[in-house]
Amino acid sequence: MANENTLQSANGEALTGVILDEQTGLTLTEICRACAVHAETIAELVEEGLLAPEGGEPDQWRFSSLHLRHAHVALRLQRDLGINFAGVALAIQLLDELEVLRRQHNAPEVDNDN
Amino acid sequence: MEFKDYYKIMGIARDATQDEVKRAYRQLARKYHPDVSKEVDAEAKFKELGEAYEVLKDPEKRVAYDKLGSNWNANQDFNPPPDWNSGFEFSGGGFAGGDSSNYSDFFESLFGQGFRSERGSHSTFHGQGEDKHAKLLIDLEDSFAGATRTITLLMPEVDAQGHVTTREHKLNVTIPRGVRAKQHIRLAGQGAPGLGQGKAGDLYLEIEFRPHARYRVEDRDVYLALPITPWEAALGAKVKVPTPSGIVELKIPANSATGDKLRLKGRGIPSGTAGDFFVELKIVLPPVDNYAGRDAYQGMAETFKSFNPRANWGV
Numbered sequence: 001m002a003n004e005n006t007l008q009s010a011n012g013e014a015l016t017g018v019i020l021d022e023q024t025g026l027t028l029t030e031i032c033r034a035c036a037v038h039a040e041t042i043a044e045l046v047e048e049g050l051l052a053p054e055g056g057e058p059d060q061w062r063f064s065s066l067h068l069r070h071a072h073v074a075l076r077l078q079r080d081l082g083i084n085f086a087g088v089a090l091a092i093q094l095l096d097e098l099e100v101l102r103r104q105h106n107a108p109e110v111d112n113d114n
Numbered sequence: 115m116e117f118k119d120y121y122k123i124m125g126i127a128r129d130a131t132q133d134e135v136k137r138a139y140r141q142l143a144r145k146y147h148p149d150v151s152k153e154v155d156a157e158a159k160f161k162e163l164g165e166a167y168e169v170l171k172d173p174e175k176r177v178a179y180d181k182l183g184s185n186w187n188a189n190q191d192f193n194p195p196p197d198w199n200s201g202f203e204f205s206g207g208g209f210a211g212g213d214s215s216n217y218s219d220f221f222e223s224l225f226g227q228g229f230r231s232e233r234g235s236h237s238t239f240h241g242q243g244e245d246k247h248a249k250l251l252i253d254l255e256d257s258f259a260g261a262t263r264t265i266t267l268l269m270p271e272v273d274a275q276g277h278v279t280t281r282e283h284k285l286n287v288t289i290p291r292g293v294r295a296k297q298h299i300r301l302a303g304q305g306a307p308g309l310g311q312g313k314a315g316d317l318y319l320e321i322e323f324r325p326h327a328r329y330r331v332e333d334r335d336v337y338l339a340l341p342i343t344p345w346e347a348a349l350g351a352k353v354k355v356p357t358p359s360g361i362v363e364l365k366i367p368a369n370s371a372t373g374d375k376l377r378l379k380g381r382g383i384p385s386g387t388a389g390d391f392f393v394e395l396k397i398v399l400p401p402v403d404n405y406a407g408r409d410a411y412q413g414m415a416e417t418f419k420s421f422n423p424r425a426n427w428g429v
Contacts, residue, residue: 020298034245065297073149080143
């Protein structure tokens with residue numbers, strides 16, 4: 001697969017790293033382990049519309065990098081701020097919008113002085 | 115070792131109720147949570163807050179902490195009295211703010227051991243080691259050319275006696291060409307070691323770009339604000355433009371304006387479907403500091419006498 005990349009560990013041993021994207025996404029079991037939660041929690045995030053994995057049935061779900069990141073943020077916000085997943089979904093949406101605005105605001109300016 | 119005034123950190127009185135402790139925590143957490151906060155030292159503040167809350171929210175730990183008395187001041191040199199925790203037993207309990215390895219020495223000296231042994235237990239999924247996560251900060255150019263970076267991660271390790279120590283884990287990571295910010299690279303078997311016969315967990319590296327002096331990145335597209343002269347904009351021109359994949363010659367069409375966007379297809383991040391490179395034009399006026407310059411602008415004023423950019427305002 002195009003996204004397989006050879007990695008080198010410190011002792012010279014060759015390892016393989018995979019970029020997570022739509023084609024090489026995580027299964028339900030894998031994302032559960034990556035987030036250290038039970039499948040029910042991930043299913044809840046999907047139900048709430050926070051995660052929209054590829055594939056119809058839970059055993060065909062594939063989660064991309066974006067999903068993994070959103071799952072992490074959702075779990076942290078739920079744990080640390082005590083908000084439910086519906087609130088987290090709103091927060092993530094607003095944070096994403098804020099980030100786009102910040103990026104445009106901080107766009108490099110042309111130096112006008114010379 | 116520094117004494118930590120957990121009440122001061124949370125901004126509450128020593129006789130605050132448990133409800134007040136929780137309320138103060140929530141308020142400060144919303145302010146400093148690294149996922150939502152842009153405060154410069156948000157992460158450090160949030161860690162400190164999490165540690166304070168871990169102690170004060172738990173009546174057992176709070177009583178033990180209070181027993182140290184209010185004679186201690188923040189930053190004062192501190193050693194726990196030898197008998198300080200006799201008669202207390204800590205039942206642990208989930209931590210709100212992250213990994214226990216982030217706690218201060220002060221916390222460790224008070225609550226370290228009992229707490230530690232409690233923590234290790236959630237990492238068991240059929241004996242497989244925990245998956246680990248880290249951020250990998252790279253330059254935009256690394257994604258265009260590919261690169262190798264050595265990263266050092268601190269991995270907690272449990273020794274034969276059950277003590278937790280941290281070990282440096284060095285990895286040479288090949289940064290694949292075309293990787294984008296927020297993508298994860300998954301390294302199988304590079305997470306925490308398995309328990310017993312279990313496999314090691316995986317290591318996930320989340321890619322982030324260092325801010326670039328020139329380019330702005332949006333997903334797989336790269337943006338550059340390109341300064342051009344008024345005559346280049348008016349007459350059209352060919353100008354040399356830097357891109358992360360090398361210098362290109364760009365044709366500026368006649369009658370271009372500030373804010374116009376030119377697209378170089380496929381010159382963005384070279385991922386599966388390559389992104390595009392966008393040039394945003396910005397006309398820069400030469401300053402007038404001599405007679406010749408002034409004459410040139412006056413000539414323009416004559417030539418374009420009928421041009422009024424505010425015409426449709428009716429003023």
